[in-house]
Amino acid sequence: MRLIPILYVTLLLSIGSQAAVDSTTIERSLALREQWLPLTRDLMLQPTWSEQHDSFHYKLSVEGGFMFFRASVADEKPTAAFDHHTLATALSTASGAEINALALPFEQFRYHNAGQQIQFYYAEQRWQCQLRPAECRVIADNRRPQAFGVVRDMRVAADNTPKPSPDGRYQARVTEYNLLIQDQQGQQLFLSTDGQSGDFYDPESIQWAPDSSALVVMRVLPGKQRLITRLLAAPADQLEPEVISQLYPKPGDAVDIEQPVLVRLADNTAVDIANALFATPYRLDRLAWQDDSSAFSFRYTERGHQRMRIIRVDADTATATAVVTDDSPTFVNMWAAFYQPLQQGGQGVVWLSERDGWAHLYHTDNSGQTTRQLTKGNWRVRQVLAVDEAAGQIWFTASGYYPEQDPYFEQLFRVGLDGSDFTALTKRNAQHEVALSPDRQHYIVRYSRVDLPYVAELRRSSDNALLRELARADISKLTAAGFTAPEPFVAKGRDGNTDIWGLIVKPQQFDPARRYPVIENIYAGPHDSFVPKSFWPFGFHSGGDKVIGMQALADLGFIVVQIDGMGTANRSKAFHDVAWQDLVDSGFADRILWHQAAAKQFPWYNIAEGVGIYGASAGGQSTVAALLFHPDFYRVGVAYAGCYDNRMDKISWNEQWLGYPVGPQYAASSVVEHAALLQGRLLLINGEQDSNVDPASTMQLVDALIRADKDFDLLLVPGGEHSVGRSSGPIRYIQRRQFDFFLRHLQQVATPDWNRPDVKRPD
Secondary structure, three states: OOHHHHHHHHHHHHHHOOOEOOHHHHHHHHOHHHHHHHHOEOOEEEEEEOOOOOEEEEEEEEOOEEEEEEEEOOOOOOEEOOOHHHHHHHHHHHHOOOOOOOOOOOOOOEEEOOOOEEEEEEOOEEEEEEOOOOEEEEOOOOOOOEEOOOEEOOOOOOOOOOEEOOOOOEEEEEEOOEEEEEEOOOOEEEEOOOOEOOEEEOHHHOEEOOOOOEEEEEEEEOOOOOEEEEEEOOOOOOOOOEEEEEEOOOOOOOOOEEEEEEEEOOOOEEEEOOOHHHOOEEEEEEEEEOOOOOEEEEEEEEOOOOEEEEEEEEOOOOOEEEEEEEEOOOOOOHHHOOEEEOOOOOOOEEEEEOOOOOOEEEEEOOOOOOEEEOOOOOOEEEEEEEEEOOOOEEEEEEEOOOOOOOOOOEEEEEEEOOOOOOEEOOOOOOEEEEEEOOOOOEEEEEEEEOOEEEEEEEEEOOOOOEEEEEEEOEOHHHHHOOOOOOEEEEEEOOOOOOEEEEEEEOOOOOOOOOOEEEEEEOOOOOOOOOOOOOOOOOOOOOOOOOHHHHHHHHOOOOEEEEEEOEOEOOOOHHHHHOOOOOHHHOOHHHHHHHHHHHHHHOOOEEOOOOEEEEEEOHHHHHHHHHHHHOOOOEEEEEEEOOOOOHHHOOHHHHHHHHOOOOOHHHHHOOOOOOHHHOOOEEEEEEEOOOOOOOOHHHHHHHHHHHHOOOOOEEEEEOOOOOOEOOOEOOHHHHHHHHHHHHHHHHHOOEOOOOOOOOOOOOO
16 A cells, blocks of 8 residues: 555655756856857958959957958058948848847948948848948849749749840840840841740840840740748738748759750841750759850759750850760769859860869860860869969869868869969968959968967968968957867778768866767758868857857757768768768768767767767758667757658759659658657757748658657747748747757756746846
């Protein structure tokens, strides 16, 4: 008779004795970004050159926040780029948001109209502000939207503003689906007759030859108009819900088929360019004329992303030539693609390819018959900064060139257009970010590491001479507040040979005698690499959480890490190809080995009771995959805005990595299909109005988990976008929910009852 009461009391005592974390500790982590962000000085961000070649401007950390300054090569004393207070007032008035003069909501801008205006992006819109008197407005975009660049939104009329020829003698527009060309007096010179609603001439695609002798226009067979529908349950301006629809092509959907048409004014004839060389397009883009009007070119990406071509069309004969054909048995990485048609000498094209296993530069002549490799080695070109035809030089950054350095560190190089005079311009053991002046006479280089604050230098291109140091970041106040740089860690990957790089973030009050549970911050999307290499720790959670977010979580008593496993970009082609048609791989074979190597080396690195994991978007998909397919290792996960079944996600990103047509590889990477495998603790967070990943993907996972009789937590945020809880609100609330979840389920400690009125809240 006494057994049950005794056991009940014992259970209560056990629960009552469980360690607990108080609200003050959690609030401290939630406030960390706001407290630390103002503590750097003279840290330069986003230098931008003006069109005057010798002047530039940049964002700099100052007392109380950030200001924009302008300077020049000759003038060593920078001045304020504009009146920050009057601009903040004008932007607040125009946007309806409260904007601080030392916290302007953009990272860079460009001067416009001889310096009387600036233009920038804010809140996903393009803005223009008059400086004197200060007045701001959104720059309207009247173009017809193209969903993910491949399907025009036929609900929206195209911008049919007449397109004048360069010499001003003619203008072209579309009438009743057909192309019309008129002279200055309105006299009809040309009118097509084959346009119709289902095969129309697109006025936004009209491009005149520089000498006004001809134009090119696309005739379009429109793709599938797939509309996804979302319910805005709690609109700000009304009581009743609102229905939102969005054009959203998914893998396998029909895309717009574009037919280039050449119209020559000499004989008023139109010629459809024979499409044998671009017969199965995913997309045609970057159409541009040669400066001498002799030809135009465009890029052809074949459906399935296994072939890319640069097509050149002769203006006299309308003959198409494949100047470049780049094939891959896996994928041609269009996220890192580069090409530039040349305008001088023998012309041709400079382009980037991974055909030898690494990303390198090539030059091909106009016939497509002669190709010369310009760079070579077990390293990769990362960014082409400029092709200077007059000087016969290409400026670019590359990583992996110095074997003794982190293979992701970018360095600056220059090479001749013929492959000669290869020159390394930077060599420091650091990440380099370069802004090259428009005339290529000077450049600004900012170098840093996660443990080395930014140093910005102005250098002369001709001899690489240092003209002056522009800024050297001071983080003494940040360090005094408790900041300690993350620690790089390297371990061998699944092949036993390849180095896998990551970062370790420790609590501010780290005790090496204590054992800490480990949480992995994951983003395994194949389009880039994500472990930070430069200093700036304050970015928001996008493409993986940033150092400040990892630190806030670590301060609750965790070790937080980030790893770039195989399948991510910026190493060799073989390293990258691991992701091909296997997104569920997510590099876990490398990640687990990395964790095990860290645990072997560091006694405080505790993975014995399982590892936590969190991520967003593709990282959300990987988070759930970790719990499903590696349940003995990953035990607790928080997944934001995941593309949990790639058939439900956007066409562009998914066909690039999983291929076309849609086949069994899509189902194999679907965590919805495998939801019944869930064993650990899972919190799903999603924005109701996610326009990047269809929110139905989350709800289909929820449905599958319910049908499998699985326990999980779901936080659905009304009105929330793809970035909800990460860079858009309610950030504090969602971060608190994430912190609580890891504390309860990984540390197994009690968290505050936040609904109690006596729980301490922020002031």
